[in-house]
Structures are given as C-alpha cells and as structure tokens.
Amino acid sequence: MRSQFLFFIFLFSLSLISSCGQKRKDLNFLEKAYSKAESNPVDALKLLDSIVDPEKSLNRSQYMRYLVVNTLLKHRNYLDIENDTLIFIAADFYKKNQKNAEQVALAYFYAGTVLRQQKKYDLAMQYFKNAEPFAQKSSNNEIIGLVEYNSGDLLAEQGSYEKALIKYSLSSHHYHNSPEKKAYSLSSIGRMYLLLNYPDSAFLYFNESLQLAEKIKNNTLLRHVAESLSVAYEQANNYRESYKYLRYSLSHNTDSKRSSRYNLNFALLFKKWGLGDSTKYYAGKLKKDLNTTDDKYLKASILNFMTNYEKSNKNISAAFNYQTQRIAIIMEIMKERENQSVFKIEQKYNYEQIRKEYYKSLSTRQGFIIILLCCCITVGVLFLIYRAKQKSIQSKISNKIATLTGMKDDLESLVQKKQTDLRREILWRFDITKKFLKLNNEIKRLGKSHTDSGILLKQFNAIVYGNYSQDEQWEIIHQAFKQARPGYSQKIKTLFPELNDTEFRIAILTYAEFSIKEIAIILKQSPNTVQTRRTSLRKKLGIENGGDIAFFIDQSLD
Template identity: 25%
Template sequence: MKISNNLIVFTLFVAQLFLCGIVNAQIESFKGIRVLSQNYPDSAITVIKKQYAKAVGDKDLLLQGNCLQAIGWLCVNQGHYGQAQDYYFQADRIYTQLNARKLLASNWSDIGELNIFNKQHQLAKIYFNKALNSFKTVGDKNGEAGVLGNIGHLFEKEGNYDSAFVYQKRALQIYFEGANKNGEAKIHENLGSIYEDLARYDSAYYHFEKAKDLYEDTQDNYGKIVVVNNMGDIFRKTNRFPESIKLTTAALRLAERLGDVYQMAATTKDLSRTYALVREMDSAYIYAERSRKLVLELYSVDGARHTAFFQALYDMNQKAEEIEKLQVTKKINSMMLLGTILVLILLIILSYTLYSRQKIKIKNQIAESRKQEAERELTEIALKNQLLEDKQLKQELTLKEQELTSHTLNLIRNNQFLEQLRDELKEMVKDERRDQKKQMQKMVVQINDNITQGVHWKEFMGTFERVHHSFFEKLIQRFPELTSSDMRLIALLKINLNNTDIAILLGISQDSLRVARHRLRKKMGLEQGEDLAGYLLGVS
C-alpha cells in the first residue's frame, strides 16, 4: 500500500517538472526514477544528483527545488524521515522565493504524508489543509484530489472511517471527472482498504477489482501487484482458498517479472498462510521458506543499497559545495582581473602625471604614506580589540566553571544534609514511641522525594551546557540510546567528581553507582578496562 501511494506522489512530481518548463531530457530522467527507485534507490539518487549538480551550476532555482523535493520523496521511500523533512523544507524555501504556488502545494502535501509516517497527525492535517487551499486557488484538480485522498487515508489511520469515506469519495469524483484513471485506481484501492478494515469483504473486493482494471488500463503493474494480492487476501479471509491461491500466485508471478523483491516476499508469505489453512503443509512450508529467504535477501540488499544511497547523497552535497566554491572563486578572479586592469590604467595615468608634474608626485607619496600609517593604526586597534575579546571570553568561561562548581557543591551539601537527616529519622522511627512514628515516617518519605530534586539539578545542567557547549548533542549523535539518568551521571563524571560525591548527588548507593557505570559503559561500547571517566573527559 505504501509503495503505491509513493508512486502516485512521485508521478505528480514529474508532472510538476513538465509544467514548470524543464527540458525534455530532464523530464525523461525524472520519469525513469519512478521505476528505478522501486529496486534501485541508490541509482535513483545518482540520477537526481546529476540533475541537482546541473541546477546548481546553472543557478536554476526551480530545478534545484524540484530535485530537493524528489530527494525528500526518495528518503521517505527508504524510511529516512528526518533527512526527508530537511530536503522538503529546503524545497519549500526555494518555492516560496519563486512564489511557485502549485509546487508549494505539492511539497506541503508531501510533508503532510511524511507526518503521517511520523505519527504527527495534527501536523499532517495542517499541511494537507494548506496544500488543499493552494491547489483550489490555482485550479489544480488533480492536486486537490490527491490531497483529499491523503486526508481520507489519515482519517482511516485514526479509525474515523465515516470521514475517511467522505474524503475518498470526493477525491474519486474529481479524478473521474478529469479522466485520471491512475488517480481513480488509487482511490478505489484506498476504499477497498477501508472496507477490508471494517470486514465488509464484498465491498472491499469490488473496489480492489476496480483498481486492478484501472491499473491495467494505465499499465501500472506495480499498483496492480498490490491490489491483486489484496483480492487474494479477501478470498482467504472469506475461506475461498482456491480463488485466494490463484490470485496471490498471479501477483507473485507479476512481481517476479518486475523483479520486485518486496512484493515477492509479501505474496509468498500470503501463499504460505493460505496453504496452511487448507492443510497443505508441504506447500505452506515451501512458500514460507521462500518468503524467509526473500526477506533475508531484501534486508541484505537494502543494507548495501542504503549505504550506497547515503554515499550518493553525501557526494551530491559535496559536489554542490564544490560548484558553489568554484563559482565564488571564478567571481573573485574576475573581480581581481578587473581590479588589475583598473590599477594598470591608474598607474599609466599616474605615471604620465608624475612625469609632467614633479610636485604632484611628492604630494601623492606623502598622501600614500599617511594612508599606510592609518591602515597600520587601524590594524593595531583591531588586534587589540580581538585580544580584549579573547580575554573577556576566557573570563566568562572561568566564571561559568566556577558557577558549575558552586552548583555541584550546593547539590552535594544539600544531599549530604538530607541523607544525614533521613538516617536520623529512620533511627527515630525504630523508637517505641508510637506517637511520633507516623509523622517521622512521613518526613522520611518527603526527604527521599526531595533528594537530588528541585531547581538545583536544572540549574546545574543548564550551567554545564553553557560551559561544555554542544557536549550532550554530540554524545547523543554517537549514542542515541542514552537516557536522562545517563546524562546526569555523564555530567558528574565529566566534571571529574569522585564516586562518593556522585553517589550522594544521585541519591544512590555505591553498589548502585557501579551498576549504573557498568550499564553506561555497555551503551557506549567501551572495552573492558577502558576508563569511562577518562573517555568522557576526552570528549570535546
């Protein structure tokens, strides 16, 4: 279902390139990505990379925006949602600069779909509504229908089937009136999915069959695989096993012809289920084993392709930076050449003037000497200002370190006092005087709740961030599984506190501290015997 959704979005993107006047060779290159990206995402990003390099070289902002949106789509298709969002936002800035409202609407629709994958449904609705209003303004019916279908899909995800039906049927009507068979097929597929969720299998089968016929008319075999397999699922769920096997096998054969490993794995898995239900265990085992091997192959190939995908993405960014640097260098060289020519002209005029008038020469020499003296003075003043700024920065850093030390000492004293008071109260609780015992127990609980809590920790962590700028951000990038408790322990180790003070600050025993340090070492992948505190002190 996801692959089919993305194909429709990407097809709309190709249409946008055509409408914006991109040359025919570029159009064909982008169209080929629709098929190429299914099994070769690394090759698809390479094609986009070449287009983007050309766009940067030609200073073609429109093509740059289209390439960035295409890269965002490819990242979504590979499950890299963070990178996708970054590229979509870059495209958004370019389209906004160009006031390309139709392309902005398409990009907003893509961002909305991305937020469905990220489970940010409210944010998805905001972007879908922006896209819908923009498409209506520019009179793009296909774009409007595509967004309505996405909103219906969002309501389906939320279990709001009544609203999902309303939006899907509005989209279907627009596609039908515009004779957009591929769009109609997608909406019928969405409606079939909703009816299947509601266990209304007859209606689901009807819409899947309509989608299949439309995909056949448009020769969209990738969409056809999905709906044929869905029809097989409907027969399996209604215990019509021979029909289910026939349709699922047809979907498998089509996936094999297209080399779509993902759908091959899905169809063989469904065949295994169906054969198991009819007690044909040999066939069930054969297809289950084949599905398992295809999944392993898919993971293996995907891993290599993801690596190649990111390498191509990195190369593209590097290439774009190099092109920009070359352009800047070329501009500087042109300015230097122009400056040299101007200087030569001035020197010729000056030489002629000096030859004819000796007094002017002396006057110019004096003026030049004064100018150089003024420049030296300005340079010395700038150097002194820089030294003062450096000195001020060092003083500020020293003050922040002192503040951090002060916060740490306050936390230690506070916790030591509370621990001492807690221990005394525990001894008093053991006393036989029952009239004080309940009150003292309450005090013990309150002290436990307040150890290492309150504003001191927030102030300490804030001061630590100011002293060790971006330390936690860099550490999280290396070790994303670190928790807030790990961060507290890391901060105390970073400022080189001993184990006794750390245990007091964290309100735990020495044994618990050893366990926490051991777990932190495992999360950071440190070898046996490697010093944890020393490693953290070395992280800048």
C-alpha cells in the first residue's frame, strides 16, 4: 500500500516537473518570436505557432502578450487580421495594467489596425491616438514611427492630407535609424504634397526617398517610389519624365501580377501625352489583361479606360459594351462588401470565445460531451439565422440591381432622345442659314446693285425668319439650343465666366457636335480662325490638346 502511494506521488511530481518545463519552453518561444519579429517575421511566426495551448501554458500577463505578438506577426507577414478580435481582450487588459508602456502601445496600435481592416476608421483612429502617449513613453523610435506612419495613412485615406503630412513627417524623424522605413515615410510626404498641389516639395521628397532606396538597394521600395515620381511628373504635364520613371519602376518590378497595372499606367500616360500609336498598343494589351486579371478593382479601372478610349475613337458600340462590363464589375464589388457583415465578425468572435471556454473547462469538468453538443446546436442555429439573413440581403441586392438597371436604361434613352432633338432642331436652323449665305453669294456673283441685293436679302429674311435679321442668326440657333437643353447655356456661362462671346459660341456649337466648317459658316469666320479659337478655348478650360470639349463640359456640369 505504501509503495503504491509513493508511486502515485512520483507520477504526480513527474507530471508537475514536465508541466513546468513546458511552460518555460513556451515562454522561451514567445520571447524568441518577438525578438525576431523585425528581422525574420516568417520564422518568428513559426516559433509562435509552436506554442500548442498558450492559454494553459502561459499565465494571464504572458497570454496577453502572446495575443499582441500573434497579431503583430500576422500583420508583418501580410496575413489577414480582420477577424483577430482577441486583440481587444489584450487592449482591455493593458488598459488596466500600464506598467509596460511598449506593450500597451502595441496592444492599442494593433487593435486599431484590426479595426482599420474592418473599415471602422473612427474607432481605429481612437486606438491609434491611445497608442501615441504610450509609444512616446516607451522611447522606442520604431514603435513611435509605426504609430505615426499608420495614423498618417488613416488620415490620408479620409482626405485629411495636411494632418497626414504632419504624421508622416513625425514618422520620418523617428525612423532615422531605419533607412527603408524612412524612405517610405519620405515617399508618403511627397504624395501628400502632390495631393495638396505643391509639386516642387513633392519632387524634393520623392527624390530624397529614391536616393535612400537606391542606397539600400531595395527593389520593392525603388519600384514604389519611382512609380510615385511618375505620377507626380504626369500631373505636372512633364510626360517625358513621367515615362522615364515609370520605365524605371517597371525595371525593378518582380511581381508578374502587377504587369496589368503597368499596362494601364502606360496607356493612361500615352493618352494624356497624345501619342496615339503607343496608346493603341497598350490598349490592345489591356484587352488581353481583362481576360487574365482577377483583381476586380483593377479590372474596373481598365474597363473605365477602354470606355473612354473607344469613345474618343467614336466607337460608341464598343464603348457602351465596356461600360456595361464595368457596371457589372462594380456591382460585384458592392455585393462582396455587402456580404462582409458585422454579424459574420461577431459570429467569429463568439466562436473563439466559446472554444477558449471549452478548453478551460475540459481539465475541471467531466461533462464535456454535453457542452460540445450545446455548442454544436448553438452554432447550427446561428448558421441557419445567418443563412436566412444572407438570402434576404441577396434578394434586396437583386432588387436594387434591377432598379438601377432600369433607371440606367431610361436615362440613356432620354439622353439619346434629347441629343437627337437638339441636333435636328439646330441643323434645321443651320441649313436655312447656309442656304441664305449661298443665296447672298449668288446675288453678288450675278452683279446686282447693292441696293437691289439689300432689298432682296431683307425680303428673304422676312419670308424665312420673320422680323429676324441676318445678324440675329446666332441668337436663333442659341434659342434652339436653350429649348433643347433648358438651363445648359446659363450653366456653361456661369461655370466658365472667363470665356468671351466668341469662345462661348464655339463652346455651345462644339457641344452640339458641329464641325469646324459648320461653325465657321455660322460665325462668319474662316475654319483656321475657328480652329485657333478652339485651341485657345481648351487652354482656358484646362483641357489637354486634342481633348473632347463636349465631354469636359458634361463632366463639369455633372
């Protein structure tokens, strides 16, 4: 009996020693994983995954640190952390236990990062703000720079470019010992200056970032900064430099999936540059890319370019086909966003909590089978509720799509009818005007006296136009335009007050799709003069050379 008792004591002691050894081992894995997070995040995540049951093998404080490091490493490895809701438990824990400022700052920061991926930007910014004082208190420049840089990103996404600029500048200052991160911060500063319309400052910071990237020989960073420089020069209408840096960016690209994006950038650049053959070449490439790319956002951008490209080439049928495809892609994107419901996130969070509670009760309770069955039933009921809600959402989306499609068809029909009526009305006025001018020239050719010609012309005016004289023909056509497009004439005059009378008339007639020769007859000017005035009109409106004036006016009025 005594020997049996001693045997059980031995087994208990052995299990206790084994348990303590495992705890020390798991804690060692946690410390090593955190120390390798910056230099080798892939291996660090593998080390952390070696901890089989962290909640049992680590104490409460260590487990909270484990939750923070787990989210940190997933983010460093570019994994999805949208559903890592356990980080909020860690944030609440560190809210009450603020001894380690570095851990508190990281807990708040990664909780904010999860919220940012969930598109809850206001809450994310609040967590970032909570992280800032603890980051400063930790005196760790890497963490301070991390919080400031991501705060800048969030502000930039919301359009607060001046505030974002301040955050990026702070991150650049704190990243003085990290050239790669400093280069990204400088590039972001340049991007903000570009959005704020300070191109000189933008070029300064982009070039500084590029020099840093070349110094550390980071291809990904070089590609990123060169692409930003290309955009900056394009906006400054320096297309040659824009092309140079876009080619430089492409030379450092190692991701074949980005080739479609480069084709789109080249096509957009050459179109603005006015290089028709090059634009046509990349438009052909984009047609092929539509069948290979899986990125719906990129596909929507390509379809938008192809729509405008075919429209500029007067290929209305192809343009309408691309526009229809683009609308379908946008609908798919909207449907995907609709399906990312809050209910799904809460269900994931509840499941994690139930699983943790189950493992905790496993060592102390014998009725684990009953608990498991209850959990299965609960999940089953929740799943049925979820499926019912999803069907309801899909039905609503289908109804919305049908309604929008009907509205689109009605609008297109109305616009087409109005354009046809406008053209018919103005062409009728214009046809009479041309006949009158021909009659006037014929009378002069036959050598009639000035008096006889004047009398004959007045009689003709009286027959055709009533009391209107020849000088009032523009007003007749203008009135026809006003009747076909009520309010458009006044809107154009209000929106572009810098146009003189002649430029205003040319804008109206161009919008009504009159050719240069037709405009020249109406305004009694030579075609060359009309062409020169149209070029001047484009400059005043800020349209690139050869740009579509009618399309620009439509966009401005919308």
